[in-house]
Amino acid sequence: MRRTLLHSLYASLPIFAGGVLNTIAVSALVAVRMQSTAAFIWVAMEVLLAAARLPALMLGRRAIARGRRGPTDLYILLAVLWAASVGYGTFMCVASGDWIAATLACLSAAAMVGGICFRNFGAPRLVAVMIGLSLGPCAVAAALSGEAILLLVMFQIPFYLVSMSAGAFQINRLLLRTMHAEMINDHNARHDPLTGVLNRGGLARWAEERAGRSAGRLAVFYLDLDWFKSINDTLGHKAGDAVLVAVAERLQAIAEGPAEVARIGGDEFVLLMEDIDPDEAQRLKERICNAIAGRGYFVAGERVHVGASIGIALSEDHGNNLAELLEAADMALHRAKADGRTAPDGSEDRRQRLTAAVGEEMPTAAVD
Structure with a gap:
């Protein structure tokens, strides 16, 4: 079961590619628009993290296919850093007062949540951390922006974080129950019920x-x-x-x-x-x-x-x-x-x- 859950972290390569390309594109557009050091730092972080995450992903997929653990700790660390980079981008854009850039960054971060949940349902705590890091800074920036209407975000994002994290835990529990039932059925199909040896x-x-x-x-x-x-x-x-x-x-x-x-x-x-x-x-x-x-x-x-x-x-x-x-x-x-x-x-x-x-x-x- 652990091997299957680890494998799920390295699955869905198209979702991974779509998320990486999206955040790089958005950060590049924001940098072109804002022409600020903070925006260029965001682009650099996205590119560097993508360059590190892709090899870790490929190595992990090959390792899991061969029955080994793979660079899972490194891969999870890079995923957390990537979520923090997305959160940095949303904070920077909202705090800048450039609402076009803020809209792009926040929409991109919200879109990433679906991919985070689908790709990491085997590790629901990781899902909660990544959602918190990618969307949490947006709520902080809204509170600091001085715009009263944005105070609503301070309530929306925590609710969104709790509901999506709860969904990830629910999917994980359902997956574990299904896997456990399959393992029992497979074991019973291959083993003698009296002695426990093979049939x-x-x-x-x-x-x-x-x-x-x-x-x-x-x-x-x-x-x-x-x-x-x-x-x-x-x-x-x-x-x-x-x-x-x-x-x-x-x-x-x-x-x-x-x-x-x-x-x-x-x-x-x-x-x-x-x-x-x-x-x-x-x-x-x-x-x-x-x-x-x-x-x-x-x-x-x-x-x-x-x-x-x-x-x-x-x-x-x-x-x-x-x-x-x-x-x-x-x-x-x-x-x-x-x-x-x-x-x-x-x-x-x-x-x-x-x-x-x-x-x-x-x-x-x-x-x-």
């Missing part, structure tokens, strides 16, 4: 994102829990759900570096590991087996045990397409299950084999 949709999204970047080797571990059905049958589905949550937590604890865990079926899990070789995959398989079956699960007032059959597929053997890797790992899983399952209680007198396969049948590892 099939999230796994597919992960594969798409991985395909868009330079990726190294990938190992797919396809897990199926042994003796899990007996827990559901004897202790109920609530106990089975508790075991699934615990298994997902143990898999997430094992996953290191660029890795993802997904639940793609009732008691079927997938662990994706990047940048590991076949030997590392074998060692990781043993860790997974030990983590799932080496310790029991205390649920419904009883200690229960499950095992794991694992099929493994490696990208160097089966390609980088995740669907093909999952299919190869699934076939390896079926071969592993045909070799044997883990004992349901993990005791020494009922040892069975925890099995795994990589493409072809592989040696088994015995654990309690």
